[in-house]
Amino acid sequence: MKLSKRHIAKTITWRIIGTLDTFLLSWFISGNIELGSQIAFMELITKMVLYYLHERIWFKSKIKSSNKRHILKTFSWRAVGTVDTFVLGWIVTGNPLIGLKIGGAEVVTKMLLYFVHEKFWYRIDFGLDKRKKRQELKDLKSGV
Structure with missing residues (x-):
């Protein structure tokens, strides 16, 4: 599997946002x-790997509609992320109920944060050389 600078950058920016959210929710x-x-630190490692793999899988998706794509990605990532948070919260605290509460709270906060993150990344061309070249050709043809 080829490493992608776009997917790595998205992974890092999302992890900063996600780890801060997890830390605050876990503490509260x-x-x-x-x-x-402890929960936020452990999640930093597990979620970086899981998020990168999630990005690689979705990159191959044939879904072109941006809103549909962003919504489906949001739900699929949240499912993976919630299970991971629940398990880590349970392991660290020794209490499955605390893990469940943290994971449950994240369903709301992280879905909103992730959707905004996806919309932001969809609008920028970082790491998408082909998209940049297509746009440049289109601009040349239209005289922009």
């Missing part, structure tokens, strides 16, 4: 800043 729900930090 557990009432313990150390547990919140």
